[in-house]
Amino acid sequence: MKRILHIDSSLFSGDGVSSTLAGDYVSRLLERDPQWQVTHRDLGRDPIAHLDATRLTAIMTPEADRSAEQRTIAEEADTLIREVQEADLLVLGVPMYNFAIPSVLKSWFDHIARAGVTFRYTAEGSVGLLEGKRAVVLASRGGLHLGQPTDTQTDYLATMLGFLGIDDVEFVYAEGLNLGDDAREQALASAKDEINQLLAA
Known part of the structure; x- marks a missing residue:
């Protein structure tokens, strides 16, 4: 059975533009192939605690030595x-x-990046252990950032996913959402066209 892990990270939960676009993409995938099984995490509604010394120590402590809290x-x-x-x-x-990226999404990455489990160190450098997977990122921005120094998201997400072994990554952008009604409509239409292209591929 094929599985989708759907992660939303908007502060507005399912009402955020990125969440709406991601939900639309997943729904259309299910329409085409109902055999997909979906796990959905809404980090805006149910945030993951940020990594701190207590949490890191708990994760790194051998299982037999952990306290109940750990x-x-x-x-x-x-x-x-x-x-x-x-x-x-x-x-x-x-x-x-x-x-x-939202801090809750950074926290998610902090919790899944674990040496020996999702990546490992070698003499030649780190090797991701989550190979054979694809990722689609639905990104929403109030301004225009793609290809500009202000776009720290694209490189970070591509680097982080690649670090874990996920090199097949597609990005869909909805930019200029806060630049007026016309710009917003154009941004959403462009994102939907990109989604259509992904589904047609």
Whole structure:
């Protein structure tokens, strides 16, 4: 069975533009092939705690030595990793906040990037262990940032996903959403055209 891991990271939960675009893409995939199984995480509604010393220590402590609190924390992180490991396709809804990805999405990456599990170190450098997967990023921005120094998202997401072994990454952009009604309509229409192209490929 093919699996989709759908991650939304908008502060507005399902009402965010990136969430709406990601949801539309997943829904249309299911219309074409109902055999997809979807796991959906809405990080705006149910945020993952940011990584701190307590959480990192819990994850790195050997299982037999963990306290009850540490076991709970480690199990949460293990669940996030298992969801990615089991997925064939990742669909990420990503708004831009202050030129960066939402902090809740950064926290998700911090919890799934684990040496020896999702990547490993070698004499030649790190090797991602989540190979054979695809990712589609639905990115929404209030301004125009693609190809500009202010777009820190694209390189970060491509680098982070590649670090984990996911090199097949497609980006769909809805830009200029806050530049007036006409610009917003044009941005949404352009994003929907890009989604159509992905579905037709």
